[in-house]
Amino acid sequence: DGTKFYVLSDTNNAVYQFSMSTAWDLSTSSYDSVSFSVNSQSTTPEALTFSSDGTKMYVGNGSSTEYVYQYNLSTAWDLSTASYSSNSLDLTSETVEIQDLAFSSSGDKLFAAHRGNTVIEVSLSTAWDISTATATGTTFSIASQDADMRTIAFKSDGTKMYVAGQDTN
Secondary structure: OOOEEEEEEOOOOEEEEEEEOOOOOHHHEEEEEEEEEOOOOOOOEEEEEEOOOOOEEEEEEOOOOOEEEEEEEOOOOOHHHEEEEEEEEEOOOOOOOEEEEEEOOOOOEEEEEEOOOEEEEEEEOOOOOHHHEEEEEEEEEOOOOEOOEEEEEEOOOOOOEEEEEOOEO
């Protein structure tokens, strides 16, 4: 609803929660004094995303071991209720340095952008549950647009993909 946003710190290995008194207006934001450490799972977190209902959070590790970790929030969008679900997804053989994650609106597909120039598609047999994930072998290269992809997003109906990089070719 645009009243919260989250910041992932790869220095502190934690997620920080902020609120906005006016939806989507950063000038009305304040830190909620709520953070959640992912240090037990990831010492180099790079990617953060949530399920559409805010009850699951996912963190992608951005080092030599490319894992996605799943966390449960007992109260939607409230980091103070987060806990590690013990579910992780190993994408080490698929990618190098996960930079961002995005789900399809239905939660049955996960897309991982890596520091190079490829988007990797993963299918989930149970929506939003990464323990049911299988890499599809489907990838998409943006090498002709950028050699160092950093972020990925999709139009809500899945018909458009947007990427941003740091090294425009």
